[in-house]
Amino acid sequence: MPRWEPDARARFVVAALQLFTDQGYDDTTVAEIAERAGLTKSTFFRHFSDKREVLAAGQETLSRLLADGITAAPASATPLEAVGAGLAHAAATMTQFNRELAPRLAAVIASSSELQQRDALKRVGMAAAMTDALRARGVPDPVASAAAELGLLAFKEAFAAWVADESPTESPTELADLMHGSLDRLRAAVSQLG
Structure with missing residues (x-):
């Protein structure tokens, strides 16, 4: 995957909301959010400190x-x-x-x-x-x-x-x-x- 991905933050937010809706907040991992967004876990942590922060992105x-x-x-x-x-x-x-x-x-x-x-x-x-x-x-x-x-x-x-x-x-x-x-x-x- 490329080092920089356009709209990575928005992609993580959308992916996280989809997963939180489908399987619940507590049962969703950062790895799953990254996978759903088509990005890496390390890219996730460049944008957010934890999965809770995705919901406060703006x-x-x-x-x-x-x-x-x-x-x-x-x-x-x-x-x-x-x-x-x-x-x-x-x-x-x-x-x-x-x-x-x-x-x-x-x-x-x-x-x-x-x-x-x-x-x-x-x-x-x-x-x-x-x-x-x-x-x-x-x-x-x-x-x-x-x-x-x-x-x-x-x-x-x-x-x-x-x-x-x-x-x-x-x-x-x-x-x-x-x-x-x-x-x-x-x-x-x-x-x-x-």
Whole structure:
């Protein structure tokens, strides 16, 4: 096999999800994932530290995209507007690949308490990245944390709606629009708290 394989990470993710779905997370080995992907075990370990990490393949990238979008927001943006910019920046990178894998990924995560814990840590990491980016803009800590948590809720709600849409369009702004709508609904809900 060649030393470098194009799209190796994506191939490992697809192979792992297929195997986790077919035979369960606990009964799947790294060797089987590598074989299904048509790659070597050593190539797997160049990309991931263990099989659990395959399921979090995009976490660091997603957290960075959210933070980068917040950082790039206009200086005049409110904390929630900056979070909206982060959501739009992250949404712009989502593809049909993300949409198609999401239900299978959710099913695999639901089958294992270890993976559920890892998924919860992923959400904490996303919120922390947004909070840090808001703090760097000079947003006070409690406001930054609250805005980041609302952003995380908007992301989860919009992504779930995007994945569940049975007549998806190919519009690159579709997910961003859903995220902005979710963020607007959450902002309205918070204003009713008094």
